[in-house]
Amino acid sequence: MTSGRSVMDGRFELLERLGSGGMGTVWRALDLVLQREVALKEVRPGGGEVPPDDAALAGMYRERVLREARALARIDHPHVVTIHHIIDSPDMPYPWLVMELVRGESLQDRLARGALTPLEAARVGRGVLAALQAAHRAGICHRDIKPGNVLLREDGSPVLTDFGIAVLEEASRVTATGGLVGSPEYIAPERLHGREGDPASDLWSLGMLLYVAVEGHNPVRRTTLAATLAAVMTAQIPAPRQAGPLAEAIGALLVPDPAARPDAALLDRMLAAAEGQPTSPSVPFPAPHPPGPGPIPSTVPAFAAPPPRRQNPALLVLAGAGAVVLVFALAFFAVQALERDEGRTVTAGPSAGTRQPEPTETSEKVVSEEGGRLPESARPTSLLTPAGIRGVITAFEKATGNDKFAAFTVYEEYAYAEVPVPGRSKATDRYLYRNGEVTKQGAGTSDEGTVNLRVFDWNVVPRLLRAADRRLNVPDPENRYLVVKPSWTFAGDKPMLLVYLNDEHGGGYLAADVKGRIEKTYPAE
Structure with a gap:
């Protein structure tokens, strides 16, 4: 100074x-x-x-x-x-x-x-x-x-x-x-x-x-x-x-x-x-x-x-x-x-209330569960059906050459999956399915292991969606989607299927095991 x-x-x-x-x-x-x-x-x-x-x-x-x-x-x-x-x-x-x-x-x-x-x-x-x-x-x-x-x-x-x-x-x-x-x-x-x-x-x-x-x-x-x-x-x-x-x-x-x-x-x-x-x-x-x-x-x-x-x-x-x-x-x-x-476990994770972004449009090509092209009249109106989900799985398996996935999310019109990168402990490649076409979206990370998606009984999906409608306190949902967790900490590190509903105020979800037995329910507040 x-x-x-x-x-x-x-x-x-x-x-x-x-x-x-x-x-x-x-x-x-x-x-x-x-x-x-x-x-x-x-x-x-x-x-x-x-x-x-x-x-x-x-x-x-x-x-x-x-x-x-x-x-x-x-x-x-x-x-x-x-x-x-x-x-x-x-x-x-x-x-x-x-x-x-x-x-x-x-x-x-x-x-x-x-x-x-x-x-x-x-x-x-x-x-x-x-x-x-x-x-x-x-x-x-x-x-x-x-x-x-x-x-x-x-x-x-x-x-x-x-x-x-x-x-x-x-x-x-x-x-x-x-x-x-x-x-x-x-x-x-x-x-x-x-x-x-x-x-x-x-x-x-x-x-x-x-x-x-x-x-x-x-x-x-x-x-x-x-x-x-x-x-x-x-x-x-x-x-x-x-x-x-x-x-x-x-x-x-x-x-x-x-x-x-x-x-x-x-x-x-x-x-x-x-x-x-x-x-x-x-x-x-x-x-x-x-x-x-x-x-x-x-x-x-x-x-x-x-x-x-x-x-x-x-x-x-x-x-x-x-x-x-x-x-x-x-x-x-x-x-x-x-x-x-x-009386519940709270962890960091994406918002059940965040509206998920829609991917860009891709070509109109639809495949069957066996990988063949479906006629337009036979296309499912929503992927959130047993046949729709199995068709998505088949498409991802054929496109990636993998039958083990680190992440799997299905919306009514599109789906995402992640597959592990060989030789990299947590690295994954992310793929998008829409209109029957699978495209690579970029890189990701996951430390939850992998799971063969065929272990789930996808026939229970309609029942789980009905249960979600009754239990999750979301009367007019803007989004419905399913998430596969290969290894979920809150269920003893076993694979789980999570069913989400949300609207502009938030949302909730229920979690079921591979057989469709509901183990946890988290309704919207």
């Missing part, structure tokens, strides 16, 4: 405090050399409360800030905020970051005035996606994508900010076992299970941001942190109602299996289509993995997000006030509480 006025590093005069939080304070400052305004972030992990005798932890924080800032300095992209300089000296506990000052408002402020149209949201989404692609190429995962970390320039273009916070806080995980960073209602479910550093986690958060942008509320926010964490882990995401052409992209992103989300290139084409921009021919994205057990109990009510607090719209900076530190213990106890409350 310079006597009489606050000047950092003999060059940056602090003019105005713009915001502060658990990770430090952000200032508007004047670069006295270049005569331009910049943003200075004064980093204070944990509110500056680092134990004075914990020199190792302090050194770890300091080195992580420097390493992240240097990495971000290598990202040159119009949708990523620019870092100009690092102020660092031996007498400072942590470095200060000198960054671009963005004039405009945050997406959070914009949403306080109302939801975006699907077209507006698609434009913002493409900009944020481009920023994430640049970061991911540099080996950086953002870990805290949310409206407060997206700034809108005066021309409306988005700027992604606050890259360093999550990595900086993550350093504390070395000594604070079980810590996890990020804003609870935007965090990807796999991160609550300890899987970090996957770019697909940022894409989940982008999907949730788009959902909030068009719907005006966050579907997993609850009245308490513990309940929010439980909602994220069980991934009960209702289909958006206001998304219009953006619904396909949102649905593709908000699936619990990271491998089932579209990659950045495909997602950009989907967002471009929603924006009404020319794009290359559509490529069908992988189907989400089927929902896991247990809808969220009614004791954890939905909670609409309150309007966010306004900040100074004239001067916004790269860094927000900081990320929320989540602790695995909270998630664990939240799930345990839900289990005690309802």
Whole structure:
């Protein structure tokens, strides 16, 4: 500091405090050399409360800030905020970051005035996606994508900010076992299970941001942190109602299996289509993995997000006030509480309430159970029949050369299957069946083993569908589908057949063994 006025590093005069939080304070400052305004972030992990005798932890924080800032300095992209300089000296506990000052408002402020149209949201989404692609190429995962970390320039273009916070806080995980960073209602479910550093986690958060942008509320926010964490882990995401052409992209992103989300290139084409921009021919994205057990109990009510607090719209900076530190213990106890409350096991899994995306149309070719072409008059009106399912199985077996499958899901008009990749313990290839034609859809992962689909008694399907209609409390379902679990933990690791019904409010399912005996029922709440 310079006597009489606050000047950092003999060059940056602090003019105005713009915001502060658990990770430090952000200032508007004047670069006295270049005569331009910049943003200075004064980093204070944990509110500056680092134990004075914990020199190792302090050194770890300091080195992580420097390493992240240097990495971000290598990202040159119009949708990523620019870092100009690092102020660092031996007498400072942590470095200060000198960054671009963005004039405009945050997406959070914009949403306080109302939801975006699907077209507006698609434009913002493409900009944020481009920023994430640049970061991911540099080996950086953002870990805290949310409206407060997206700034809108005066021309409306988005700027992604606050890259360093999550990595900086993550350093504390070395000594604070079980810590996890990020804003609870935007965090990807796999991160609550300890899987970090996957770019697909940022894409989940982008999907949730788009959902909030068009719907005006966050579907997993609850009245308490513990309940929010439980909602994220069980991934009960209702289909958006206001998304219009953006619904396909949102649905593709908000699936619990990271491998089932579209990659950045495909997602950009989907967002471009929603924006009404020319794009290359559509490529069908992988189907989400089927929902896991247990809808969220009614004791954890939905909670609409309150309007966010306004900040100074004239001067916004790269860094927000900081990320929320989540602790695995909270998630664990939240799930345990839900289990005690309802007497059921709650696990992470895709939403029974998420409307499954339809694949693209393929040629009109229909095969019989024996693999021959069926006349149009003999084609089943739905695949959810014993003959329809056996025909699908035959088609998958012939197309893949396999009789053991890692996953199998059948809807009324199409089906998905996954087969193991030889020599790879968890890798799978994903296939789509529609109109009698099998096409390869991409790669997947599975650690549930494999099963020969012929072990199931498919003659019980009509009875199971009738039972689902009676028991699952979904009077007018929008979706009906069957899921085969090769090895289901909640049934002693044996193969199970799950029958799902859902509507716009959620759904439920029942689970039966290979003979069709119903062992578990999870009705909609």
